[in-house]
Amino acid sequence: MSLIQEARAREEMLAGSVVTQPAAWSVTEQPWAWAVAALLLIMPLIANGFFLIEIFGTTLILGTIALSLMFLAGYGGMVSLMQLTIAGFAGYMVAVFGVSGNANISLGWPWWLATPMALVLAVLFGTLGGALAVRTEGIYTIMITLAIGAAFYYFTNQNWAIFNGHTGINTIATPHFLGVDWRMDIAFYYLTLAVAALCYFAVLYLSRAPFGLALQGVRDNPRRMAALGFNVNAHRIAAYAFAALIAGMAGVLQVWNYRQISPGSVAVERCIDILIVAVVGGISRPVGPYIGAFIFVILRTFALDFLVKVGLDGNRFRLLIGLGFLAIVFWSSDGVIGLYERWRKRTRQETRPPAGGHGHG
């Protein structure tokens, strides 16, 4: 058997048809990624307050929420539409336990107590939701998590005791420590950059650790994973918990950014936006959600001007988003990254003789 197999493998290798593992798309393996990292670090020198927060800060926050979906969907095969809900829940909890303009609701804890509390509760929320979602499989996950997200949205609308109904909670206090007001543009930008980087590298690292590998095994073949001794559902639920932590951190940043939160922040359309962001960027690699978030934020910010300029109604932003999303889903299985890789492969094939082969990558 061995000789035949090896001979066959060698043949294929010579023919150049053997594709090795896809490039890992980590910062260390893509040269231009260093440039992006450097650019992000010196961004405050280039961009003014509006761009720094409204574009880049928002992108990083949105991207991090979408990253939590990418982690679940890309590695675990579970498309969860409740990631924004978890982020929003964390935001609400910051408002409820911390300090806000609604003194009758907020408990007035200092930020260093309220924030961990919010994160713990968010993880709990995500874990319970996940435990519910893993009762079924595949496409059902979308439905159940969407139902959870919607239930939370309607609940925040109806409930006044904790969530203050449809007005929501306003003028939420933001942290001051080390003599810095972390709500100031530059400080807040670096804070979001740090959190986003932390989450990004954590996901990247985890993807090659036993837990992440096992999750990918669960994605590819849950039955076989069980037959190898893994408790498949426990792994899935743990993945939900980890994703909830990521989403929760982004949610805390979100609420510090806007200083208010209301049911509109956790509406069903927002939940679906997260899916759009992740899918448009590319759902198989951690960098995808950030690319998607950047495109989304740019569109959202400038679509109005653009649409008016070409003579259309400026309110048609959602139409643009929907059509763009449809186009991506139609033409690429892996978002913008997928398009880029296809393009790169094509140019490579054109520049190299086909028999050269690329055995190792």
Add this chain to the structure above:
Amino acid sequence: MDRVADRLSALGSTAALELRGVTRMFGALAALTDVTITVRPGERRAVLGSNGAGKTTLFNCVTGDFLPTSGTIRFFGEDITAFPPHERIRRGLRRTYQISALFLGLTVRDNVYLACRGVSRARFSMLRPGVNDALMQATERLIEAVHLTSVRDQLVSELAHGQQRQLEIALALAGAPRFILFDEPAAGLSPTERRELVAILTSLPPHIGYIIIEHDMDVALRVVESVTMMHNGRIFKEGAPHEIESDPEVQELYLGGGHE
């Protein structure tokens, strides 16, 4: 506590796998009816029967993919009838699948590593393994054992069919298996690959028993010491390979009409 005692007392004398009166219904359809099988530790047995005889359902009941509608299953004396699949695997039960059930999005190495990890501790570990990690070394040894070293960094989806079957066996050999269920391991293999398969199966350590489902008599009867014939979800006949081969009823039912 008494479960430990149960296991200890069971160690000496009992069967590796013991099914008593196992019945599995799908709606009104009985896929298995009152199946009783006892396999000694280290024994190697073939389960033969036509399509729909209930062979794979039998495997699924043993591994816990389906729960039997009635009856009990004991593994080295321990009643595992209601155990979830992963608990059975941790006790040393393994299986391979008729249609390769591999992780297509991962590399060969990752596949085998997962198999090793599945039966060890720290399945939830968030730390990456180092090069000298014991499991990594076990992984390399297994890859070598099934002759896949040259393709170990390739995605499984890009392997040839025969290579996938080899990987399938590697996954079942990970950890410390005590008993393996092989579901048509020779399906789709070339004659040469079949000879290699026979060599792999016969060279397994003697303490590892197995049940093999196989349509190819030349493979099946050469690697086992006993045979169970199934028909319509029931045990039809049991005996040594030569008895089964020469049994007129079996000839009539299964081998009749001239097999390949």
Add this chain to the structure above:
Amino acid sequence: MSRFIERHPIWSLVILLAIALLAWLIIAVWPPGLEEAIGRKKVFLSAVFNGITLGGLYFLVASGFTLIFGLMRNVNLAHGSLYLFGGYVGYAISAATGSWILAFIAAFIVVAAIGILLQLLVFRRMEGQDLRQTMVTIGLSIVFADLMLWAFGGDFYQIQTPAWLIGPVQLPLITAMKSSGEAVFLQYPMVRLVIFCASVVIGVVMWLALNRTRVGMIVRAGVDDREILAATGVQIQLVFVLVFALGAGLAGIAGVVGGTFQSISPGEDTRFLLASLVVVIVGGMGSIPGAALGAVIIGLAEQLGSVYIPTYAIVVTFLIMVLVLAVRPQGLLARR
């Protein structure tokens, strides 16, 4: 049925008791103590009737959703958009012609045609890729929502109830006893009752069509085992198109019903999509009786909840879903 009782005697008893209690609450004249504790019977009865008739509406939406999912494994998240569009079409037709019946016919035809186009142009090209199909339906729902907002604006529209259905009808259910000993009977809007009866009829016809006709057999076989369907060599694409048309058309009809019962406006698409999701999760994917049961349960829970525990009404609905997922993840009436 008898097998269920055999296998789950305690559950059967609980269900039976719950039904008996509900029946008693509906039929009996409430003793004064009960009225003091939970309010007037009239309020309760209206909530029950609202719940059941709302369930009828939910059934119309969810049955199409569940049928499309059951056969094609297509989670059509644009189903709410089809509902809303049906409502707008119905409004336009009834405003133009003054005919309520015509509104139904037009809504069915137009929305079913959209369903056919979707199946032919979009979903047929990505058969078997259920995640991709779902993504597409999400994209479509966004596009549809914005197009409808563009065309119809953010206003509320209500479809005019025809004159012959306006007004209440007296039901033989006693809500209270006057001090004179005279019984007061429940008054209930005629149109809601008629629509409810119509949705029951539609449900029964669908069930019969699925269980008694050849096309129905094919569809059911396809729900159970798609490979069998492909192997039998029936014109599977035609069946798919028909089912998609029927499912979409039902959503369109439901839109007219919703526009008559309540009103239609942007956002209703999401609301009814979610109602369908929950109904189908509770009742069981791909099962028409399941959709009926789920719809009535959710309708009742919503209405009773909003009367008796207004700030937590949504939680009741949600808890029902959680409970079902915990006890019977495949849904109450799903096979498997």
